[in-house]
Amino acid sequence: MKRTGEIVFTVIGILLFGILIFGSATYLSADSGEIQQLFEEVLQEEGTNEVSAEDLSQTVESAATTMLIVSIVSVILGLISIFLLVGNKKPKIAGVILLITAIGGTFLTMFFGIFGGVVYLVAGIMALVRKEKKMIA
Numbered sequence: 001m002k003r004t005g006e007i008v009f010t011v012i013g014i015l016l017f018g019i020l021i022f023g024s025a026t027y028l029s030a031d032s033g034e035i036q037q038l039f040e041e042v043l044q045e046e047g048t049n050e051v052s053a054e055d056l057s058q059t060v061e062s063a064a065t066t067m068l069i070v071s072i073v074s075v076i077l078g079l080i081s082i083f084l085l086v087g088n089k090k091p092k093i094a095g096v097i098l099l100i101t102a103i104g105g106t107f108l109t110m111f112f113g114i115f116g117g118v119v120y121l122v123a124g125i126m127a128l129v130r131k132e133k134k135m136i137a
Contacts, residue, residue, distance in 0.1 A: 001132050003085040009123035014078040016116035017071045020109060024068035067109045074105040091127045098124030
């Protein structure tokens with residue numbers, strides 16, 4: 001049985017998580033001094049004294065690092081799922097991997113990965129629900 005639908009959805013999910021990788025890596029490679037100045041300006045405009053710009057910068061940096069790691073793991077698990085789907089090797093295992101990755105990737109990226117997660121969820125459900133056609137001899 002061909003698993004073209006599941007593979008296409010998984011590739012789309014990989015691309016969407018790839019966008020998160022690019023965004024997180026871009027943020028992390030930016031000049032932290034300029035970012036901290038931007039946070040200081042925003043905090044002054046808002047008149048907020050409860051949080052310092054340095055604390056806010058560190059929080060956003062740790063969130064971006066978490067998003068980067070989770071997105072990389074999601075892409076790797078998507079590639080593993082494609083390998084398991086090609087040739088109909090182990091579609092049930094691929095479906096479970098995709099479902100777990102969809103849920104974990106969505107929550108651990110603080111819902112920034114919701115689009116990739118939804119596409120992985122659809123691919124995972126398709127992989128689990130579709131049954132092989134039995135040949136009548």
